[in-house]
Amino acid sequence: MIELSGATKRFSADGTFRFDLTMAEGQSLGVIGASGAGKSTLLQMIAGFLDLDSGTIKLAGQEHTESAPSERPISMVFQSNNLFDHLNVATNVGLGISPRFRQSGEAMERVKDALTQVGLAGFEDRRPANLSGGEAQRVALARALVRDKPILLLDEPFAALGPSMRADFTALLSTMQKERGLTMLTVSHAPNELQGLCERLAFVYDGAIAVIGDTAAMLADPPHPALASYMGVAANRP
Numbered sequence: 001m002i003e004l005s006g007a008t009k010r011f012s013a014d015g016t017f018r019f020d021l022t023m024a025e026g027q028s029l030g031v032i033g034a035s036g037a038g039k040s041t042l043l044q045m046i047a048g049f050l051d052l053d054s055g056t057i058k059l060a061g062q063e064h065t066e067s068a069p070s071e072r073p074i075s076m077v078f079q080s081n082n083l084f085d086h087l088n089v090a091t092n093v094g095l096g097i098s099p100r101f102r103q104s105g106e107a108m109e110r111v112k113d114a115l116t117q118v119g120l121a122g123f124e125d126r127r128p129a130n131l132s133g134g135e136a137q138r139v140a141l142a143r144a145l146v147r148d149k150p151i152l153l154l155d156e157p158f159a160a161l162g163p164s165m166r167a168d169f170t171a172l173l174s175t176m177q178k179e180r181g182l183t184m185l186t187v188s189h190a191p192n193e194l195q196g197l198c199e200r201l202a203f204v205y206d207g208a209i210a211v212i213g214d215t216a217a218m219l220a221d222p223p224h225p226a227l228a229s230y231m232g233v234a235a236n237r238p
């Protein structure tokens with residue numbers, strides 16, 4: 001679970017972000033909003049890369065407001081998959097387990113299992129430069145999954161992928177999320193990709209979560225004028 005209570009970060013006088021959010025264990029939430037609205041800021045707060053000015057953060061039932069990122073029960077996948085080009089796929093995934101990963105023993109078995117789960121069995125010795133965008137993103141997902149944490153944060157995971165790869169990656173993420181009961185938060189500029197992945201959607205606007213609700217209902221009938229404008233449709237409610 002994720003619980004943010006008045007989680008506040010002030011970058012400047014007119015750049016203050018304050019988030020309240022409750023997610024039950026195993027829930028999948030999509031996060032949308034205009035560029036600069038604060039979506040990545042929300043993720044960075046939860047992951048511990050930004051210190052709060054005030055408020056609290058609870059993760060998987062524990063207080064984590066001041067924990068270091070490595071102490072939080074979280075894995076993260078970024079838009080640019082952040083793979084190391086000079087290391088093979090197995091080592092890139094193994095770094096999710098430990099910075100001292102070696103390709104042997106139990107750790108290597110875990111890496112192979114994770115690669116199999118994302119459909120990349122046999123890719124252990126490949127270099128990132130020889131992967132397609134979709135394959136590289138699946139390696140990044142394997143690196144997150146191998147950490148075996150209950151919370152998965154994804155920051156624009158589809159951005160670098162073409163349409164058919166987006167559909168494949170969405171389907172894979174959805175399967176992993178359900179199989180593992182992950183609490184998952186996905187930031188995306190593509191609301192339609194979130195439909196099959198997230199039962200709930202949050203719209204970030206003016207430094208906060210302006211609306212949160214059922215994904216299909218929110219997209220079909222935007223309950224906030226700024227969301228309607230973001231979606232490029234007329235608002236149905238004031």
Ligand SMILES: Nc1ncnc2c1ncn2[C@@H]1O[C@H](COP(=O)(O)OP(=O)(O)OP(=O)(O)O)[C@@H](O)[C@H]1O
Nearest residue numbers: 011012015033034035036037038039040041042204
């Ligand atoms: N470390 C920082 N110092 C100062 N300002 C920051 C910092 N990080 C983010 N900001 C500002 O906070 C605002 C929100 O940024 P954020 O990256 O969260 O937006 P976003 O919704 O993820 O945007 P995008 O969709 O473009 O990725 C932006 O105006 C950004 O310039």
